Amino acid sequence: xxxxxxxxxxxxxxxxxxxxxxxxxxxxxxxxxxxxxxxxxxxxxxxxxxxxxxxxxxxxxxxxxxxxxxxxxxxxxxxxxxxxxxxxxxxxxxxxxxxxxxxxxxxxxxxxxxxxxxxxxxxxxxxxxxxxxxxxxxxxxxxxxxxxxxxxxxxxxxxxxxxxxxxxxxxxxxxxxxxxxxxxxxxxxxxxxxxxxxxxxxxxxxxxxxxxxxxxxxxxxxxxxxxxxxxx
Amino acid sequence: xxxxxxxxxxxxxxxxxxxxxxxxxxxxxxxxxxxxxxxxxxxxxxxxxxxxxxxxxxxxxxxxxxxxxxxxxxxxxxxxxxxxxxxxxxxxxxxxxxxxxxxxxxxxxxxxxxxxxxxxxxxxxxxxxxxxxxxxxxxxxxxxxxxxxxxxxxxxxxxxxxxxxxxxxxxxxxxxxxxxxxxxxxxxxxxxxxxxxxxxxxxxxxxxxxxxxxxxxxxxxxxxxxxxxxxxxxxxxxxxxxxxxxxxxxxxxxxxxxxxxxxxxxxxxxxxxxxxxxxxxxxxxxxxxxxxxxxxxxxxxxxxxxxxxxxxxxxxxxxxxxxxxxxxxxxxxxxxxxxxxxxxxxxxxxxxxxxxxxxxxxxxxxxxxxxxxxxxxxxxxxxxxxxxxxxxxxxxxxxxxxxxxxxxxxxxxxxxxxxxxxxxxxxxxxxxxxxxxxxxxxxxxxxxxxxxxxxxxxxxxxxxxxxxx
Numbered sequence: 001x002x003x004x005x006x007x008x009x010x011x012x013x014x015x016x017x018x019x020x021x022x023x024x025x026x027x028x029x030x031x032x033x034x035x036x037x038x039x040x041x042x043x044x045x046x047x048x049x050x051x052x053x054x055x056x057x058x059x060x061x062x063x064x065x066x067x068x069x070x071x072x073x074x075x076x077x078x079x080x081x082x083x084x085x086x087x088x089x090x091x092x093x094x095x096x097x098x099x100x101x102x103x104x105x106x107x108x109x110x111x112x113x114x115x116x117x118x119x120x121x122x123x124x125x126x127x128x129x130x131x132x133x134x135x136x137x138x139x140x141x142x143x144x145x146x147x148x149x150x151x152x153x154x155x156x157x158x159x160x161x162x163x164x165x166x167x168x169x170x171x172x173x174x175x176x177x178x179x180x181x182x183x184x185x186x187x188x189x190x191x192x193x194x195x196x197x198x199x200x201x202x203x204x205x206x207x208x209x210x211x212x213x214x215x216x217x218x219x220x221x222x223x224x225x226x227x228x229x230x231x232x
Numbered sequence: 233x234x235x236x237x238x239x240x241x242x243x244x245x246x247x248x249x250x251x252x253x254x255x256x257x258x259x260x261x262x263x264x265x266x267x268x269x270x271x272x273x274x275x276x277x278x279x280x281x282x283x284x285x286x287x288x289x290x291x292x293x294x295x296x297x298x299x300x301x302x303x304x305x306x307x308x309x310x311x312x313x314x315x316x317x318x319x320x321x322x323x324x325x326x327x328x329x330x331x332x333x334x335x336x337x338x339x340x341x342x343x344x345x346x347x348x349x350x351x352x353x354x355x356x357x358x359x360x361x362x363x364x365x366x367x368x369x370x371x372x373x374x375x376x377x378x379x380x381x382x383x384x385x386x387x388x389x390x391x392x393x394x395x396x397x398x399x400x401x402x403x404x405x406x407x408x409x410x411x412x413x414x415x416x417x418x419x420x421x422x423x424x425x426x427x428x429x430x431x432x433x434x435x436x437x438x439x440x441x442x443x444x445x446x447x448x449x450x451x452x453x454x455x456x457x458x459x460x461x462x463x464x465x466x467x468x469x470x471x472x473x474x475x476x477x478x479x480x481x482x483x484x485x486x487x488x489x490x491x492x493x494x495x496x497x498x499x500x501x502x503x504x505x506x507x508x509x510x511x512x513x514x515x516x517x518x519x520x521x522x523x524x525x526x527x528x529x530x531x532x533x534x535x536x537x538x539x540x541x542x543x544x545x546x547x548x549x550x551x552x553x554x555x556x557x558x559x560x561x562x563x564x565x566x567x568x569x570x571x572x573x574x575x576x577x578x579x580x581x582x583x584x585x586x587x588x589x590x591x592x593x594x595x596x597x598x599x600x601x602x603x604x605x606x607x608x609x610x611x612x613x614x615x616x617x618x619x620x621x622x623x624x625x626x627x628x629x630x631x632x633x634x635x636x637x638x639x640x641x642x643x644x645x646x647x648x649x650x651x652x653x654x655x656x657x658x659x660x661x662x663x664x665x666x667x668x669x670x671x672x673x674x675x676x677x678x679x680x681x682x683x684x685x686x687x688x689x690x691x692x693x694x695x696x697x698x699x700x701x
Binding site: 032082125129133181 | 601606650653654656657658664666667668669670671672673675677678680681682684
């Protein structure tokens with residue numbers, strides 16, 4: 001029962017929402033809270049719109065939304081290089097989320113392993129971290145545990161799978177961004193130095209946005225496990 | 233009587249007619265014979281192009297023949313040449329021609345003035361490097377180190393036409409001979425009556441007089457990245473000579489690093505400084521030839537000081553970032569619309585090095601990777617230093633990043649990027665770099681600029697990898 005008008009209206013609303021949440025992401029200065037030491041870190045609230053699209057719309061619509069969000073917010077807030085980074089992150093993240101939307105538990109498990117790998121990498125590089133690096137190591141440890149808890153909870157049906165998808169999407173987003181950055185900057189050393197940090201941070205913020213999305217769906221009385229496509 | 237007058241009149245008229253006709257014929261003959269004539273030859277590894285407005289093209293052929301004769305006298309590789317004889321005398325005294333003796337004396341004079349930055353005893357090093365065959369081979373570090381010990385112009389002994397060089401040392405007049413030959417060919421053509429010509433000997437350009445229409449000869453200075461195009465036009469307003477030494481002339485590129493043919497007499501490697509080319513304006517092309525190499529080696533600051541101390545010589549510096557700078561009297565050679573900065577306004581140039589040696593004094597190095605360059609910047613041994621990293625964009629605008637360095641590390645203090653993430657990323661020091669989230673790096677993503685701090689040991693390692701050891 002979807003007319004073309006409804007569809008257009010929904011796209012418009014979701015795009016606007018994504019842009020506003022993107023603005024909110026920019027307003028919450030995670031980078032500044034970390035003393036500026038880790039550029040490019042955002043909460044990723046705008047990602048909740050994409051999670052909505054992944055679960056409640058078809059994949060073409062999700063891709064369209066992602067492109068609209070990346071290009072528009074890039075044109076409004078950022079620069080061409082910024083569009084390149086978020087496009088690379090957006091594509092990889094959406095791909096991962098679309099692939100695992102039916103098996104979010106796997107997303108949580110994979111994210112847990114990646115976070116554990118990142119943690120190990122950081123500790124190998126510097127077994128006795130100090131300062132901010134110590135806090136990040138602790139944060140990643142917590143995120144890693146959260147991923148595993150989410151995996152168990154999803155498997156047992158205690159929570160819905162959204163956090164799993166969200167965590168995997170967030171990590172994929174950061175991986176995509178670092179890949180683009182290291183290509184543009186021609187600095188492959190970013191992959192070994194900064195990627196672990198961003199994977200860990202991705203696991204942490206992915207958990208947060210996943211919980212937010214889960215709450216939103218519950219409040220809207222939407223059951224993401226039964227999307228409209230299947231209702232028909 | 234009438235008839236007689238008539239007869240005289242006829243004779244006068246005919247004479248006038250003949251005179252007029254022959255006059256016309258003369259003028260026509262001149263106009264068609266004085267044409268632009270060009271002759272091309274290949275001597276001293278260089279394409280030589282002689283162009284003149286003359287009715288006697290055979291003079292240009294003569295000019296090329298002179299080049300051949302001088303090559304036989306001055307080439308390092310022609311057996312029996314003066315230079316070959318000196319190089320193969322094993323320390324014995326050799327008698328040379330007046331010309332060779334004159335070149336050697338001028339060469340030693342420029343070597344003294346430049347503190348050895350120009351040195352004709354570079355041959356043991358230059359034979360190791362092959363810039364012409366396209367083989368792209370970097371010589372062994374040890375071989376260069378050994379060869380560079382044989383470079384010292386102070387060991388040349390000249391007494392009249394007798395030259396003595398210690399065994400093992402060798403001469404290479406590549407940095408001065410072309411200039412001498414250019415001057416000599418110019419003198420011969422002038423003596424033969426040519427008043428308008430432009431003679432090109434690779435990087436050396438010599439003008440005789442003006443163009444036939446009275447305008448000065450113009451010379452284009454090459455763009456760094458386009459060896460066939462030009463970026464800047466200069467006028468040879470008073471005849472005279474321009475000599476350009478540039479990193480694009482001969483050389484090869486390995487892993488993005490250009491190994492060009494201007495070798496340091498100090499360490500035997502291609503000179504890595506801020507310069508892409510130096511052009512010297514002078515009356516004597518021989519002087520200009522030697523000075524262009526010397527001034528290139530000295531860099532903008534010391535090089536311009538040397539030029540300012542000499543009369544009748546000017547220099548144009550083109551840096552790798554495509555900015556141009558000139559000495560005080562340069563203006564009279566520039567064509568309208570060309571711009572260059574006066575040297576007082578320049579920042580201290582940013583010199584990136586590709587080779588880091590254990591013996592260098594710097595406590596650490598910043599690896600600078602930008603969209604179009606890559607190399608190490610040494611930390612100061614004491615105090616604070618501020619450096620500006622400029623990136624010229626194709627549309628003419630600039631990206632600026634300013635860093636402050638101490639012996640411990642560095643930080644970004646200014647940038648015209650958006651967001652200023654790079655400034656917020658804070659200070660990197662040899663102490664804290666393992667505790668930073670960005671590890672040893674400061675990144676300015678909008679400017680595609682990455683700065684990474686390395687200890688000297690790490691920098692030496694990376695440098696060796698680049699150079700293929």
